[in-house]
Amino acid sequence: MKLNESIRNINKIPELRQRILYTLLLLFVYRLGSHITIPGVDAAAVSGASQTHSNDLFGLFDLFVGGAFARASIFSLGIMPYISASIIVQLLGAVTPYFQKLQKEGEDGRQKISQMTRYGTVLIAVLQAWGVSVSLASPASFGTAIVPDPGIFFTITVVVLLTASTVFVMWLGEKITERGIGNGISLIIMIGILARFPQALVAEFRSVSLGSKNWVIEIIILAMMAAIVAFVVILTVGTRRVPVQHAKRVVGRKVYGGSTQYIPMRINTAGVMPIIFAQSIMFLPGTFLSFFPENEVMQSIAKLLAYDSWWYALMFGTMIVFFTYFYTAIAFNPKEVADTMRRQGGFIPGVRPGKSTADFIDNILTRITLPGAISLAIIAILPTFLTKFANVTPGFAQFFGGTSLLIIVGVGLDTLQQVESHLLMRHYDGFMKSGKTRGRQSR
Template identity: 80%
Template structure:
């Protein structure tokens, strides 16, 4: 009943209703584009070849773009080149003085950084599009020839088409962020993942009905899946609150301060970004390998970094831990927080203002980030473990844990938070009884 009332309240707010409808329409456009085959590719041959399950890293890439890669769609690259470009720009911001200066220039600096990110997206998309064109022209990629007339013209047209489609997808994401609800780029990734869930669920139950799996074991697996989802939600919204006391100030006839407030420090401050960053980096070797389909050395490298290999799980887990600390350092600066508190007359009880406060916050941030980073890494490699030991189909294992589940939960909670904020600003109840989702700022 509470959910029904919240949905009814959404329909009463014209601005929020229009934003949701606008978001849905652009997501539909993105999904329609993922079913349009690249010119020059035999659509019937692609349809026949795409029925075979893919258990490599390209299979995971295909999951992120909602099956567009295996369908040889114009949106085969999805939004991942933009994510890769954003990673590179943020890495440059941590080590290059010029980009550090841009990050401190406010709106003008952000505008220039976004511009450089778009330029990088074009370059990365063109490189990956070239790799896709080589892969499509190679019969070994799909098990049968799917390009009737491979050649220079096909390569050039494919590169142009895929690059332009990636830029269009980036534009859709930016429009959703600006005029819709939620983060547009993240929503495009999430909708691509959810598009495969019904098919994977049906395949899993067909395996049970055919007697390949015991239904009791399947029920236990589904129960564990629910527990993992609950754990991911707790990891996403879990916070450590640091008390801050503000001294009383008399301004004219009014008294300010004198109250106790809290700094909410999330266990997973970086959110889903470490997963996306690490996953984007893991796509790079596979893209390079696709340029050399006849090389035995490259094929050995491909088998080592295959999605279901232990080598992939180890590298992927370590990269997640690294990017968790890296992105947390970018998103939360203890020194800036300590300086702001000192200017406003605030202090942490028992801790001296200034550097001592900064060190205190940094120490707590480091301690709570470690279990968060390890938990992210464990959840991310769960599909690999389940595929090897749990007799779970690869398609369904993606939703059991790993990147897919973390992205879905993180993006869903962020979108829910924005919807809830619109409701609270207009004096409507949110989705929770208290008016805000626990562990997240309203």
């Protein structure tokens, strides 16, 4: 009843309804383009060859682009070059004075940074498209020839087409963010992951029906999956509230302040960005190694860094912990929070304003970020353990935990919160809570 009422309320708000329809339309365009095969590629041959690579980095990359890579689609690169460029620009913003200056220039600085990110996206897309063209043209990559007529013309076609498609997907994401609902880049990644869920679910239950698994064990696995999803939701929305007291001020005949508010410090302040950043970095070795499909040394390194290996899990988990702290430091600045509190006449009970308040907030942030970062890392590498010890199919294991589940939960909650904000602004109940809006505002 509550869900049906919320859906009816969405239909009553023309602006929100148009935003949702616009978002769905652009996501449909993205999914439609992911089924268009690159010219010069035998689609049937690449589909059959991709089945043998479902448990390596090829299959993991294909998961993020919704099967477009396995189909040799024009959207094979998806939005990952843009993510990689964003990581590089944000890293430069942390260590380069020029980018730090741009970050402080307001809207003009953000526009310049966005433009540099777009240029970086084109450069990375060209390099990755070149690697894709080499892999497609080499029979050693797939065990069979999937390009009937490889040559320089095929390479140029693939590079130009995949680069232009990546720019188009980036434009779709920016338009969804601007005129739709939710973060467009994150939604494109999420919809690509969700597109593989029905196929993974069917493959898992097919293995049970064939007798390779016990139904009782499968039910236990599904129960564990529900528990992990609940834990991820709790981890995503969990907060530590820091009390802030405002001193009373008399302005004319009115008294201001004297109330207690809270600073909501999330356990996972960085959200899904550390997962996306770390995953994009882990794709880079595979892209580099794709240029040497016939080199035995390079291919042995590729097997060592396969996403179901222990080395990959260790490196991936370490990167997630690092990027969690890195992105938290960018998203939440204790010194700015302390300065804002002091200007507004607020203070934390028992802590002196200024530097002491900044150090107090930074200490709390460091403590609550550590368990959040470790939890993210454990959940991200969980599919590796499930595939090796629980005999879960690789495709289904990605939804049991790992990057896929974290992105789906994080992006889904963020999108629902944006929808709810539109509903609450117009005095309707949202998805996340029950009760009347007026009563929540009064409390």
